[in-house]
Amino acid sequence: MADRYLRLTGTAPGRLLTRGLGLPQPVPLRRWSPQTPGLDGPLLHLTAGESVVTAGLAKALAATGLPVERRAARPAGIVLDATGVTSVTGLAEVHAALHPVVRSLAPGGRIVVIGRRPSSEDHHQAAAQQALEGFVRSLGKETGRGTTVHLVRLPATGTPDAAGSTLRFLLSPRSAYVSGQVIELTDAAPDAEHDPAAPLTGRTALVTGAARGIGASVASVLARDGAHVIVLDVPQAREDLARTADRLGATALALDITAPDAAARMAAAAPDGIDVLVHNAGVTRDRRLVNMPADRWAQVLDVNLDSVLRTTDELLASGALGRGGRVVATASIAGIAGNKGQTNYAASKAGIIGLVRSLGPRAAAEHGVTVNAVAPGFIETSMTAAVPLLIREAGRRMNSLAQGGLPVDVAEAVAWFAQPGSAAVNGQVLRVCGQSLLGA
Ligand SMILES: NC(=O)c1ccc[n+]([C@@H]2O[C@H](COP(=O)([O-])OP(=O)(O)OC[C@H]3O[C@@H](n4cnc5c(N)ncnc54)[C@H](O)[C@@H]3O)[C@@H](O)[C@H]2O)c1
Known part of the structure; x- marks a missing residue:
């Protein structure tokens, strides 16, 4: 079924008219195709708080095949490591890391915040980590232009080793219509070696x-x-x-x-x-x-x-x-x-x-x-x-x-x-x- 309104906002006069009337501004989403297999630009890897998973996360991000940088003028994705955020002071670092760069994210970009499962023994850590959920859900409603925002939670002491397939999915055109999600991972290691281009071969x-x-x-x-x-x-x-x-x-x-x-x-x-x-x-x-x-x-x-x-x-x-x-x-x-x-x-x-x-x-x-x-x-x-x-x-x-x-x-x-x-x-x-x- 054709979405005529989406087509209208895809034209300059249509955009002008609908913006003037204060109407929603959908943009065509970039979905996976052999011609558009990945995001179009580098990943910006940021950290808030004291992280013990920096090296592991860098390895998992490198496996997405996208160039990973600590500074990027026009990133296609931003990954914020907030696993070390355990207090309200730590949350200020989330603001400090993302506030200056969100605007530079390319249209159709991705923001993924990496957190930890909220602890049942440390209510300060639990409050700070749960705060990230409200944060990403709100940011997803603000960014527009086909951008998506997610929170991926690692287990209490786990590494990002098991997060590879999830990061590849979220930081790609395959997840174009998924936003504002919280994904909780376990520590389970991948079941088998597989070719990321044809992961279900033999299944x-x-x-x-x-x-x-x-x-x-x-x-x-x-x-x-x-x-x-x-x-x-x-x-x-x-x-x-x-x-x-x-x-x-x-x-x-x-x-x-x-x-x-x-x-x-x-x-x-x-x-x-x-x-x-x-x-x-x-x-x-x-x-x-x-x-x-x-x-x-x-x-x-x-x-x-x-x-x-x-x-x-x-x-x-x-x-x-x-x-x-x-x-x-x-x-x-x-x-x-x-x-x-x-x-x-x-x-x-x-x-x-x-x-x-x-x-x-x-x-x-x-x-x-x-x-x-x-x-x-x-x-x-x-x-x-x-x-x-x-x-x-x-x-x-x-x-x-x-x-x-x-x-x-x-x-x-x-x-x-x-x-x-x-x-x-x-x-x-x-x-x-x-x-x-x-x-x-
Ligand atoms: N389309 C949406 O927006 C939407 C939204 C939320 C959830 N879903 C869910 O997604 C799934 C697919 O939805 P869809 O829109 O493609 O529906 P659809 O009606 O086009 O397709 C459903 C298929 O299920 C088959 N089916 C029904 N009863 C069956 C039975 N007893 N045994 C075997 N096959 C049976 C039908 O013959 C049909 O081919 C459904 O579970 C639906 O509830 C759809």
């Missing part, structure tokens, strides 16, 4: 709901990253599914995920095991609770949540999802903010968040598998094209980037979770919503 990924929309885009990005993909959708979508499979050289599996034997049939389609399981299939059956019959409630909960719980449990128990495996589920900002007419949908998506947070640490300890979720905001799909015009326009503009996301934005986030290098990313829910004001 099998199964994507549910992949005949169209976001799922088809996820399948396409995972195939781009080297995976053999199994695309799954309901038998009624067989034709679209076959087309997606042909385009990607993927295997098609026509299956309703609510079927009692769904997990067994998923495992049978991947005799060598499933390395990446993407629960993307989802349905809406909107009605206000007072008008909602039990069958509409049950259908949404069954597809969006219960089948995710059942198939994940069975595939973990049978070993079809084994060491180094990745589960990526799909929540929604409706599951965080709630939405009128969507008590069933929002309950199912909030349930996904509960599942991820609880199962993540246990699945890693018992099976060597990570469990994460994406929470899309307003994504330009046939689902959102059907939304009435005024509500659609509000959905598009009510975020820091003042535009809707594309299916590929969700797909890039899934691909980051899926990488062998992302073992330290576990139990996380990443909003892909341009820093939507809803549920912020």
Whole structure:
């Protein structure tokens, strides 16, 4: 669905007019393509407070392939090491480091603050580190021009060694529609050596709901990253599914995920095991609770949540999802903010968040598998094209980037979770919503 307003603000007269009226100023986002694989400029590496991870962070930043500098006239990214900030005085150093340079950041730039998990034993450290969350969320709302801002938290005493894949993702065009996020890392070392250009080579990924929309885009990005993909959708979508499979050289599996034997049939389609399981299939059956019959409630909960719980449990128990495996589920900002007419949908998506947070640490300890979720905001799909015009326009503009996301934005986030290098990313829910004001 074309965003005509975004096109208008892309012209000089359109910009003049909309600025004069005080309207939002979206800019076209620079997304990944073979021609634009990285940010266009150097990374500025700054430090606030006494850091003990300077050398490790410099190494992790060098692995992004971008030139890293301590001074840069026009940086494409700014990384502020705030791991040593443990007091209000330390927070003043955050201001001192960023205040003079934020304005010099190139359009579409990235700001990543590196912090530590707030301590349960030192409330001064906890206050200072939690303060960084409010700081990045506010800065993300101020910077404009397609800039994104994040906080990456290292464990209490961890090094940035496990942060490589996360920094590569955040400091690249792949994260164009992700902003204002807090990502908590563990110490887990990458699962295997891999080629950053094709990190999923030799891996099998199964994507549910992949005949169209976001799922088809996820399948396409995972195939781009080297995976053999199994695309799954309901038998009624067989034709679209076959087309997606042909385009990607993927295997098609026509299956309703609510079927009692769904997990067994998923495992049978991947005799060598499933390395990446993407629960993307989802349905809406909107009605206000007072008008909602039990069958509409049950259908949404069954597809969006219960089948995710059942198939994940069975595939973990049978070993079809084994060491180094990745589960990526799909929540929604409706599951965080709630939405009128969507008590069933929002309950199912909030349930996904509960599942991820609880199962993540246990699945890693018992099976060597990570469990994460994406929470899309307003994504330009046939689902959102059907939304009435005024509500659609509000959905598009009510975020820091003042535009809707594309299916590929969700797909890039899934691909980051899926990488062998992302073992330290576990139990996380990443909003892909341009820093939507809803549920912020
Ligand atoms: N589009 C958005 O803005 C948005 C926002 C937040 C969350 N999401 C979530 O992202 C996911 C994909 O959304 P989309 O917009 O691409 O939706 P979509 O309706 O275009 O695609 C969903 C796919 O899931 C399949 N599916 C439904 N029930 C199934 C079942 N029982 N078994 C197997 N496949 C089944 C459908 O046939 C369809 O191909 C969903 O989980 C949705 O809730 C979307």
